Amino acid sequence: MIDLADYETYLTPNYGTPPILMTEGSGCQLTSATGETYLDCAGGIAVSALGHCHPALIESLTNQAQKVWHLSNTLANEPAIALAKALVHATALDQVFFCNSGAEANEAAIKAARRYASDRHGSDKDQILCFHNAFHGRTIATVTAGGQPKYMQGFGPMPGGFSHIPFNDCQALEAAISDQTCAVMVEPIQGEGGVRPICPTFFQKIRAACDRVDAVLIVDEVQSGMGRTGKLFAYEHAGVEPDILTSAKSLGCGFPIGATLCKHHVAEHLTAGTHGSTYGGNPMATAVALTALSLINQPDFLRRVEQSGQYFQAGLVQLNAQFGLFEKIRGRGLLIGAVLNTPFAGRANELVKLAHQEHLLTLVAGPDVHRFAPPLIISETQIDDALSRLERVYATFSADTAMEMN
Numbered sequence: 120m121i122d123l124a125d126y127e128t129y130l131t132p133n134y135g136t137p138p139i140l141m142t143e144g145s146g147c148q149l150t151s152a153t154g155e156t157y158l159d160c161a162g163g164i165a166v167s168a169l170g171h172c173h174p175a176l177i178e179s180l181t182n183q184a185q186k187v188w189h190l191s192n193t194l195a196n197e198p199a200i201a202l203a204k205a206l207v208h209a210t211a212l213d214q215v216f217f218c219n220s221g222a223e224a225n226e227a228a229i230k231a232a233r234r235y236a237s238d239r240h241g242s243d244k245d246q247i248l249c250f251h252n253a254f255h256g257r258t259i260a261t262v263t264a265g266g267q268p269k270y271m272q273g274f275g276p277m278p279g280g281f282s283h284i285p286f287n288d289c290q291a292l293e294a295a296i297s298d299q300t301c302a303v304m305v306e307p308i309q310g311e312g313g314v315r316p317i318c319p320t321f322f323q324k325i326r327a328a329c330d331r332v333d334a335v336l337i338v339d340e341v342q343s344g345m346g347r348t349g350k351l352f353a354y355e356h357a358g359v360e361p362d363i364l365t366s367a368k369s370l371g372c373g374f375p376i377g378a379t380l381c382k383h384h385v386a387e388h389l390t391a392g393t394h395g396s397t398y399g400g401n402p403m404a405t406a407v408a409l410t411a412l413s414l415i416n417q418p419d420f421l422r423r424v425e426q427s428g429q430y431f432q433a434g435l436v437q438l439n440a441q442f443g444l445f446e447k448i449r450g451r452g453l454l455i456g457a458v459l460n461t462p463f464a465g466r467a468n469e470l471v472k473l474a475h476q477e478h479l480l481t482l483v484a485g486p487d488v489h490r491f492a493p494p495l496i497i498s499e500t501q502i503d504d505a506l507s508r509l510e511r512v513y514a515t516f517s518a519d520t521a522m523e524m525n
């Protein structure tokens with residue numbers, strides 16, 4: 120028997136001990152080792168865009184598994200070329216570097232930007248401008264880019280050249296950007312940092328500022344991409360073209376893969392030998408992602424994500440009229456955050472725990488935001504089901520806090 124006691128014994132404690140041991144998934148449902156079913160509005164943290172065990176993904180994975188699993192980048196493989204071609208045709212970017220996770224995709228983006236600046240302007244142009252509440256991954260460089268003390272504490276020394284300014288603050292941007300700026304790195308919706316959408320004019324100002332000083336605009340779409348917001352990538356909403364775009368999470372819909380998409384003028388600086396990853400472009404991963412992309416990048420599919428998001432948000436607004444727990448509901452498509460009012464600040468994790476009791480899987484985005492990132496295939500009936508479970512969650516939370524206040 121494998122159980123959660125073994126988890127504590129044999130896995131490092133960095134995640135704490137998860138509350139539930141899951142064994143199977145299908146569509147928007149997960150089943151625990153004890154046979155209980157859960158409605159999934161977390162999607163493995165914005166990963167399982169096509170739900171669990173999607174038949175077309177299983178077919179692509181098993182077909183590829185019969186052919187060849189791994190070659191390394193000393194040899195070429197068909198799925199990697201096909202996926203790169205499909206991503207380039209679907210976006211404003213020109214060439215693709217493959218890796219295995221979001222952090223690695225951002226690490227490659229940082230290296231590409233540094234190399235571009237160093238080749239063109241010399242080694243003084245090395246400053247990377249990032250934003251408060253950002254999240255770009257957990258490697259030493261990407262936690263530094265994220266800039267959150269809680270993820271950096273005790274891991275120093277951290278690499279230099281990163282600075283942080285307030286998100287959506289045009290004045291701070293103009294004051295901070297200079298000839299030394301090598302890159303600006305930004306999420307179109309800050310995911311982990313609280314589901315905060317970028318203001319389109321701010322996004323456009325970043326683009327203009329980057330053009331002015333020849334800085335590389337890195338758009339981190341690890342969470343917001345692959346249809347999550349109702350466009351294939353969220354930069355499309357603002358009409359701002361990145362020089363580098365990073366993708367992971369829903370790219371493989373649960374099979375590990377990351378990608379760093381570059382414009383030609385950046386890609387050409389990643390000359391032979393400058394960067395690499397043993398698994399990058401792995402045929403199993405790229406075969407699955409190619410199928411995921413072909414299913415997600417359809418006008419009807421993307422329109423439905425937008426509509427489902429509006430439906431979900433409207434339901435949350437209605438619940439909030441009843442309970443008054445939230446200052447606002449924000450996000451786009453099926454990346455949604457309910458921001459707790461000041462008296463309840465810091466208690467979002469309690470909502471996630473209460474939701475478990477209702478057999479509903481949800482997320483936090485920082486201490487104050489209840490986050491939802493369900494599979495993009497979630498139906499209206501399933502959203503209704505989620506909302507009725509949330510009604511009980513918020514009722515219980517309200518009753519508990521009323522008791523504490525008395």
Ligand SMILES: *Cc1c(COP(=O)(O)O)cnc(C)c1O
Nearest residue numbers: 220221222254255256310341342
């Ligand atoms: C999750 C996330 C990452 C890190 O991805 P990993 O696959 O966990 O390394 C980077 N950027 C954003 C915006 C993310 O949401």
